[in-house]
Amino acid sequence: MGDTISGLEAHxxxxxxxxxxAVSQSFARKVEAEGVTVAxxxxxxxxxxADSLSPTALAARLGMTKGAITKLADRLIEKGLAKRxxxxxxxxxxxxxxxxxxxxxxxxxxxxxxxxxxxxxGALEARDRKELExxxxxxxxxxxxxxxxxx
Amino acid sequence: MGDTISGLEAHxxxxxxxxxxAVSQSFARKVEAEGVTVAxxxxxxxxxxADSLSPTALAARLGMTKGAITKLADRLIEKGLAKRxxxxxxxxxxxxxxxxxxxxxxxxxxxxxxxxxxxxxGALEARDRKELExxxxxxxxxxxxxxxxxx
DNA sequence: TATTGTTATACTCTATAACTATA
DNA sequence: TATAGTTATAGAGTATAACAATA
Numbered sequence: 001m002g003d004t005i006s007g008l009e010a011h012x013x014x015x016x017x018x019x020x021x022a023v024s025q026s027f028a029r030k031v032e033a034e035g036v037t038v039a040x041x042x043x044x045x046x047x048x049x050a051d052s053l054s055p056t057a058l059a060a061r062l063g064m065t066k067g068a069i070t071k072l073a074d075r076l077i078e079k080g081l082a083k084r085x086x087x088x089x090x091x092x093x094x095x096x097x098x099x100x101x102x103x104x105x106x107x108x109x110x111x112x113x114x115x116x117x118x119x120x121x122g123a124l125e126a127r128d129r130k131e132l133e134x135x136x137x138x139x140x141x142x143x144x145x146x147x148x149x150x151x
Numbered sequence: 152m153g154d155t156i157s158g159l160e161a162h163x164x165x166x167x168x169x170x171x172x173a174v175s176q177s178f179a180r181k182v183e184a185e186g187v188t189v190a191x192x193x194x195x196x197x198x199x200x201a202d203s204l205s206p207t208a209l210a211a212r213l214g215m216t217k218g219a220i221t222k223l224a225d226r227l228i229e230k231g232l233a234k235r236x237x238x239x240x241x242x243x244x245x246x247x248x249x250x251x252x253x254x255x256x257x258x259x260x261x262x263x264x265x266x267x268x269x270x271x272x273g274a275l276e277a278r279d280r281k282e283l284e285x286x287x288x289x290x291x292x293x294x295x296x297x298x299x300x301x302x
Numbered sequence: 303t304a305t306t307g308t309t310a311t312a313c314t315c316t317a318t319a320a321c322t323a324t325a
Numbered sequence: 326t327a328t329a330g331t332t333a334t335a336g337a338g339t340a341t342a343a344c345a346a347t348a
Contacts, residue, residue, distance in 0.1 A: 005199070005257060005258045005261045006261045006262075006264055006265055007196065007200070008193060008196050008197070010264075010265075010268075011264050011265075011267075011268040012268055012271075012272045012280065012283060012284060012287075013171075013174040013175065013178060013264070013267060013268050013271065013272075015284060015287040015288060015291065016167065016170060016171045016174060016287060017171050017174070017175055018287070018291055019167060019171075019287050019290050019291060020164075020167045020168050020170075020171035020172075021171075022291075022294065023164040023167060023168070024164070024168055025316095027164060028337095037336095037337065037338090038337095039337080039338070042159060045158065045159050046159070048156070049158070054306080054307090055306080055307060055308095056305090056306070056307080064338095064339080064340095065339075065340065065341085066306080066307060066308085067307090067308075067309080067310095067339090067340075067341080067342095068338075068339065068340080069307090070307070070308055070309080071308095071337095071338090071339095074308095090305095090306080090347075090348075091306095091346080091347060091348085092305070092306040092307070092346060092347045092348070093306065093307085093347095094306075094307065094308095106156060107156045110156045110157045111157075113157055113161075113162050113164070114157055114161075114162075116162075116164060117161075117162040117163055117164050120163075120164065120290060120294065121163045121164075121290075123293060124286065124289075124290075128282075128286050128289075129163065131279075131282050131286065132163060132283070132286050133163060133166060135275065135279050135282065135283050136163075136166040136167060136169070136170050137166060138275070138279075139170050139271060139272075139275075140166065140169055140170060140173075142274060143173065143271065176339095179314095188313095188314070188315090189314095190314080190315070205329080205330090206329075206330060206331095207328090207329065207330080215315095215316080215317095216316080216317065216318085217329080217330060217331080218316090218317075218318080218319095218330090218331075218332080218333095219315075219316065219317080220330090221330065221331055221332080222314095222315090222331095222332095225331095241324080241325075241328095241329080242323080242324060242325085243322095243323065243324045243325070243328070243329040243330070244324095244328095244329060244330085245329075245330065245331095
């Protein structure tokens with residue numbers, strides 16, 4: 001280090017971004033064939049398990065702002081994959097859920113995610129895959145990466 | 152696997168994106184204080200070593216389209232950090248280079264990149280850092296990740 | 303007054319395609 | 326005809342702030 005000027009390749013962040021962007025772009029093309037984006041897949045997969053969530057709850061879990069959730073939801077609703085429901089107790093509140101068509105699509109998208117992961121990491125030795133997972137999860141835990149603004 | 156529906160966290164790509172986004176966003180805020188974006192830093196760091204490059208060459212090295220290079224260059228020129236030079240032999244050709252102010256900024260940005268990397272990976276054991284680097288570089292090599300369109 | 307969610311705005315990034323000016 | 330570079334357009338992601346309705 002000292003007073004040298006670091007090159008791009010000197011940083012782990014550079015390599016991380018290189019691989020991450022490639023993986024995400026590849027996945028984006030796969031799900032595009034099913035008519036959704038990566039962000040929409042994440043949104044849908046979350047709702048698939050939770051059954052229904054408020055925009056605020058979804059924003060917190062995804063580390064996004066409420067405004068971003070509204071935008072995503074609008075798009076998915078227009079595609080007929082999600083719907084909004086009113087709330088009896090609190091008339092300000094909304095609930096987001098998948099439509100039957102949305103639910104039916106999730107398994108197909110999950111398979112594409114599996115394929116994409118296999119394409120990039122399948123060639124790694126099992127030990128390296130475990131190492132990579134352990135190290136990445138460790139960083140997420142340590143930094144509490146969900147500390148993104150949701151206001 | 153079988154016929155289960157993979158969750159988000161089942162994929163290495165998910166963890167990779169989580170960490171990569173956090174690292175990049177953190178870095179973006181740091182360089183924003185110096186008036187540039189991450190893409191502009193990469194652009195500038197490349198020109199710092201090469202001294203001058205054609206848009207086409209830069210596009211190939213950065214895995215971007217020529218149009219994207221033009222846009223980045225426009226912004227950096229407006230900020231007084233880069234400049235275009237004509238070419239005697241071929242009057243279609245252009246050459247991009249940093250201005251003195253641009254060159255002077257690079258070491259500051261490099262230090263921010265060092266800091267950012269340290270903030271995210273400094274807490275790792277040295278062995279894990281090496282492992283991470285080895286695995287990521289391996290994936291880049293294997294997949295030839297620079298196969299992005301430059302047309 | 304505080305909270306829920308939407309709307310408006312803006313900027314970056316990325317990609318495609320049409321265009322110009324040379325060669 | 327092919328190439329170098331620019332321009333135009335558009336969609337996606339992200340963030341901020343103002344706003345309306347309700348609590």
